[in-house]
Amino acid sequence: FGDPPKSLLNLIDASLLRNTAGRLGISEISQKRGALFFYVTQPNAKQLQALMQKYYDRIAFNDREAPYFVAVRIKKGELSVELMREVIAVFDAHAE
Template identity: 35%
Template structure:
């Protein structure tokens, strides 16, 4: 599992899906989303069954996508700390930091204290966008190995 602690409204309100069993089933479905295509399928299903999803459902899907991408990369925790997003890994490869700094113009830094993490400075307060971009860049660097 990857713990994600970011300032995002990520839930399925009871006002959107009133049935608790249906809501719990949808939480499970969303937790298993692995790609944008799967996310779009879930949005289509939600819209067909319950109407247009509220913003908090979009946040929940985004967090699920980020969590599943992070787990593939060996990231076990992502959280916001001030203007930085922190990515905690058991095994930080030097090429991760090189790739991030090439694309992010020096905004990524490595901290190897008690817990090793990469800290990336967000731009304009868009933590989710920063996390998404960072995970995409890390995924690309893994593909290119």
């Protein structure tokens, strides 16, 4: 039958990432206005600091009142699924 289409593999990858995100308290991930928005139950200071260091010129966040979110602007030519993977990895590496 051959290899599955790349689009299917990307959907599976995104689904697995969303499962990991849920474990980390990320309740929703959406893409709008050229950015990925990660809605978080309660971000911790280590996660925000690490994200600020990595995406210092591309990040915005609301950590004062619910819904808490982190938004990272997508660079031209960057795949949103790759950015999603990177951001979730940062959340995971600095989870408490």
